[in-house]
Amino acid sequence: MKKQRALFSSFFSLLWLASMLSAVWSGLSHLPQLARYGLVQSLSWSPSVAHYYSSAALLFLGTYALTIWWLQGRNAFCLTRCGRVRVVLLVGLAVTGLALIVHNMPDYSFYDGLYRTVKMLHLACALALLPLLIYRLCRRWTGGYGWLRPRDASADSCAPHHARTRG
Amino acid sequence: MGNKHLLQRRTFLKVVAGTAGLALAGATPAAVGKADVWGDGDDRATIIDIDLCNGCGACVAACRARNLAGVPQPVHPYPRPYPAWVRNSDWSDRTDEVSRLTPYNWLFIQSCTITVKGVERRVFLPRRCLHCLNPQCVTLCSTGSLRQSHEGAVYINSSTCLGDGPCDRACPWGIPQRQSGVGPYLNFAPKYVGNGQTFKCDYCRSLLASGENPACVAACPQGAMRTGPRNDMVKLAKELAEQRGGDIFGLKENGGTNTIYVSSVLFRDIEANMLRQGQVGVGMPSLRPAGASMDKENSLLRAVLLAPAAGAALAGLRMWREKQMRRKP
Numbered sequence: 297m298k299k300q301r302a303l304f305s306s307f308f309s310l311l312w313l314a315s316m317l318s319a320v321w322s323g324l325s326h327l328p329q330l331a332r333y334g335l336v337q338s339l340s341w342s343p344s345v346a347h348y349y350s351s352a353a354l355l356f357l358g359t360y361a362l363t364i365w366w367l368q369g370r371n372a373f374c375l376t377r378c379g380r381v382r383v384v385l386l387v388g389l390a391v392t393g394l395a396l397i398v399h400n401m402p403d404y405s406f407y408d409g410l411y412r413t414v415k416m417l418h419l420a421c422a423l424a425l426l427p428l429l430i431y432r433l434c435r436r437w438t439g440g441y442g443w444l445r446p447r448d449a450s451a452d453s454c455a456p457h458h459a460r461t462r463g
Numbered sequence: 464m465g466n467k468h469l470l471q472r473r474t475f476l477k478v479v480a481g482t483a484g485l486a487l488a489g490a491t492p493a494a495v496g497k498a499d500v501w502g503d504g505d506d507r508a509t510i511i512d513i514d515l516c517n518g519c520g521a522c523v524a525a526c527r528a529r530n531l532a533g534v535p536q537p538v539h540p541y542p543r544p545y546p547a548w549v550r551n552s553d554w555s556d557r558t559d560e561v562s563r564l565t566p567y568n569w570l571f572i573q574s575c576t577i578t579v580k581g582v583e584r585r586v587f588l589p590r591r592c593l594h595c596l597n598p599q600c601v602t603l604c605s606t607g608s609l610r611q612s613h614e615g616a617v618y619i620n621s622s623t624c625l626g627d628g629p630c631d632r633a634c635p636w637g638i639p640q641r642q643s644g645v646g647p648y649l650n651f652a653p654k655y656v657g658n659g660q661t662f663k664c665d666y667c668r669s670l671l672a673s674g675e676n677p678a679c680v681a682a683c684p685q686g687a688m689r690t691g692p693r694n695d696m697v698k699l700a701k702e703l704a705e706q707r708g709g710d711i712f713g714l715k716e717n718g719g720t721n722t723i724y725v726s727s728v729l730f731r732d733i734e735a736n737m738l739r740q741g742q743v744g745v746g747m748p749s750l751r752p753a754g755a756s757m758d759k760e761n762s763l764l765r766a767v768l769l770a771p772a773a774g775a776a777l778a779g780l781r782m783w784r785e786k787q788m789r790r791k792p
Contacts, residue, residue: 327605328627329656332549344602348763352770359774367782397767400757402597402718405611412607412623 303369303444304361312361315353322346323422344400351393358386365444372447378432379443385421385428392418506596506615506721507671508693509680510700511589513726513733514707515687518572518587523561525682526570526591526664531558534567534662537644542653544643549627549658551643563746564590566642566662570679573747575736579728586726586733589679589688590748591664592617592638593713593720599756600630600639615693615721616666622647625657635717635753639663640746666721693721700725718755 325336325343336343365373375383395414399406406414436442537555544551554560558567570591577586594617601609601617608624611617619630619639625648631639639661648657667677671690675681680688689696697714703725704711712730713723726733734743734750743749755761 326603328625328629331629332627333546342759344757344760345763348760348767352763352767355767355770356774356777359771360778361774363775363778364781367778394767397760397764400597400602400760401764402755402757402761407613408610411601411610412620415607 303364303373308357308361311353312357315350315357319347319350319354320422322350348397351397355390358390369444373444374447376435376441376443376445378428378435379445382425382428382432382443385425388421389418389425392421505613506693507690508615508696508713508721508723509677509688509690510696510703511722511724512687512689512703513586513588513724513728514709515685516572516587516589516683517685518574518585519684520561520572521682521684522589522679522688523568523570523572525678527561527568529667529678530569530665531567534558534642535645537642537659538649539644541644541659542649544658545654552641552659553643554640555642555644563744564638564640564663564748565746566640566660569662569664571747573737573742575733575740575742577728577733577736586728586736588724588733588750591679591722592666593636593716593722594664594666595717596719596721597717597755597757599633599635599717602757603629603633612666612668612672614666614668614671616668616671618665618668619661619663621660624660626659626661627657628661630661633756635751635756636748637745638748696723712750712752715755717753718757724750 322343324330326347330336392414395406396418398404399411399414405411432442537553541551541553552566554565554567557565561568561571563571570589573588573590575586576583578584594615596615598609598611598617601611605628606623606625608620608628609617609630610620624646626641626643626646627648631637631641640663641659641661643659646657646660648659651657667675667679670677676690680690689699691699700711700714700723703709707725707727709725709727710729710731711723711725713720724730730750731752737743737750
């Protein structure tokens with residue numbers, strides 16, 4: 297089997313991992329349980345500022361990755377089922393996160409229950425990423441693909457369903 | 464036939480996904496069209512005229528008459544939280560305390576003696592939540608229990624508050640007050656998560672929503688409190704302050720609040736006298752001129768919004784470079 301050239305460098309993966317860890321840590325630091333058990337000193341630093349920086353980094357890297365995959369990698373790679381769920385969760389995180397940022401602006405708010413729903417959705421998307429990551433690691437260990445799969449992989453081709461029916 | 468079937472299925476999936484998305488966002492398509500779930504609001508502010516207040520306490524009585532019965536009594540003995548440094552807070556045996564803010568008392572009269580131009584006078588300030596325009600307690604509440612209404616009331620949803628959030632520390636004036644042994648945390652793991660509920664003035668939001676005045680405003684016999692659209696109240700406050708050569712508190716504090724104090728005496732002088740006379744402390748908020756607490760975060764907005772554009776630009780640059788490389792022999 298011809299070895300596909302990786303779409304993203306290991307440096308990119310490292311940056312992504314660092315940004316993601318920073319976002320998760322600063323995000324979870326908003327939970328009072330972390331301060332309660334002494335895991336963060338939420339009185340002395342603002343987790344929100346750190347979360348803003350890490351979300352900016354993730355948006356930067358995420359848009360970069362999406363653009364590269366869309367324009368260059370789509371023909372060679374496709375998303376696995378795991379990858380599709382991850383994209384949905386990341387888009388959910390980005391949309392709800394941006395909504396929360398807008399809410400934090402003066403003169404603009406989400407009122408009553410809608411605000412809580414947006415907040416809970418943001419948290420749910422973040423928490424759902426963890427089991428997905430574990431599942432993905434298990435898949436890799438058992439020889440499966442991670443987020444992306446080469447299109448010429450023999451096992452269950454990822455060509456779009458309508459393309460197959462047309463063909 | 465197959466393609467037609469496929470298209471129908473795809474359309475169906477799109478409709479299902481769209482509806483699910485809207486439902487997850489907590490809004491039915493009808494609700495999305497409603498302007499009162501988001502936007503720039505229709506803030507209603509209250510002017511409290513310190514020169515008219517004589518400290519009669521009618522506002523406190525009205526507030527208690529309306530709200531005291533709604534604050535639950537704790538279970539006894541309430542769970543001892545873990546770890547040991549988490550402190551319980553119990554005011555259930557002091558529900559008649561009106562000299563400070565407690566979970567059972569959301570409004571109190573703060574007072575001090577002050578000498579102005581050689582004349583001694585007593586100053587009274589009805590103190591309660593100021594209902595900030597951009598409240599940090601709402602932003603930092605992890606369960607989303609602290610919310611803002613369309614009319615600008617900042618209130619606590621008691622069905623989801625676990626009582627161990629940072630709202631009391633986030634508030635520049637320490638307004639929210641905690642009561643242990645009450646609330647939904649008792650149904651989960653009360654020793655390890657949650658610590659009761661926090662309580663504070665909700666600006667009588669149901670009254671505000673129906674176009675009425677909050678109970679404290681309606682009860683004031685001196686007419687020291689007035690509620691109306693914030694822009695009008697700001698204009699009026701400025702006029703009153705200008706007429707008396709006085710001062711305003713609440714226009715810019717913490718980014719602006721929906722409670723605006725007006726006085727002929729400078730608030731920094733009132734604050735200094737309050738401090739000297741021991742009238743400021745836990746449950747007795749200061750008149751600290753807090754800056755907008757979300758300023759630092761909001762200054763990063765441009766970076767967050769520009770990040771996707773920068774990412775796309777970098778991707779374009781990479782592709783252009785690779786194209787150039789391929790052209791080279």
